[in-house]
Amino acid sequence: MNKLGILTRGFFRENPVLMLLLGCCPFLAVTTSAINGLGMGGCTTVVLILSNVIISLLRKVIPDNVRIPCYIVVIATLVTIVQMLLQAFLPDLNKALGLYIPLIVVNCIIMGRAEGFANKNTVGDSFLDGLGMGIGFTIACFLMGAVRELFGAGTILGFSLGAMTAHPMVVFMLPAGGFFVFGILNAVVNQALKGKDVPRATEFGCEGCLMIQPAEEEPKVEAPKAEAPKAEASAPAAQDKEEGKESEDK
């Protein structure tokens, strides 16, 4: 698959939320306004790109049977960094997203891309894949946030819209509205795809998280040699850290 294809397929064709039905929790929870949707999308994109790159760098050093805990350590560390940066520079957004920032760790999109793409592809491809999927998630969050904000508060990105602001339908901002708008979005996607031969997840399920395979599974070119020493250097650190945590638990 060409580079552009890897980047752009996450936008619509394999959009993680609208097409693959992954990562629903943050998608439903924080999209009460377009800005929050963009913020959540941005944070997830940053974590997704970095985790894809790091896991792709480490893919030769991580032993196969402990790969999931290794991914969790990498992702959790990145999320902690993002959370600290938000606390320092964007405290308002941090407050609005609240609990859902640490919960990016368990977002199945990130785990799914690590397992399904980054651990068998080159660093460059993994970067593009992370970026594309992140942008796709952001597009979906923005759409959802914009619709909910428009009907629920009568504003768009904070700008008031006259009559709609005077009589907002508050239910769209509440949890019920989140489910409702997502349902309508799904119906719109269904209608748009009617008669077209585009693969789309038809069921929700946790089982899918770790098993999403990219559409084409071609053997990729090996990563350039220059990356190997760096990968080896950082791998023992991650492993030590993890072992430390495990023994602490006991």
Place this chain on the structure above:
Amino acid sequence: MKIMLMILFSMILINNYLLSQFLGICSFLGVTKKLDSAVGMSYAVIFVMVLATVVTWPIQTFLLDPNGIGYMQTVVFILVIAALVQLVEITMKKYMPALHKSLGIFLPLITTNCAVLGVAITNIDNGYNFAQSIVESLGAGLGYMLAMVLFAGIRSKIDDNESIPKAFQGTPAILIAASILAMSFMGFSGMVDGIFG
């Protein structure tokens, strides 16, 4: 005692994890196809939630906070929960094969279930003491079960229903049903304060 009851009932009815906080939605929409798997998943979640709180609360209070490394919360909690779920699965397989048969398939799903990590973090954020934290986890788990069972019942009428318009069949119909259920839970708001307040 009154505060315990307030925490318990507000977690079940008002701050229901699935219907008003959007935690654990994947399993809510994914595992409710059949009533018995919904119930099995709920038992597993209740069990792991309480257990996770029992372990993570002391770690945060006695290990992370005194050493000034509270920011390691996310990393430590997710690893502890993952290790705990593994441990429970191994123990259950060895000593309680019957229980493992019914709950075992759900346990791996729970590691990446945001409701469990969510309840561990919420307990710390709310500043609850140990007993209150456990009550909150129990309430969250029971609320999860309530929503799962109700929704499994609703879904048995929706899935494969031919009278639903074509574009709405499948996921849209499920989400809109969830929306109506969430709306009905809005009716509980203020109830707990009214009774116990």
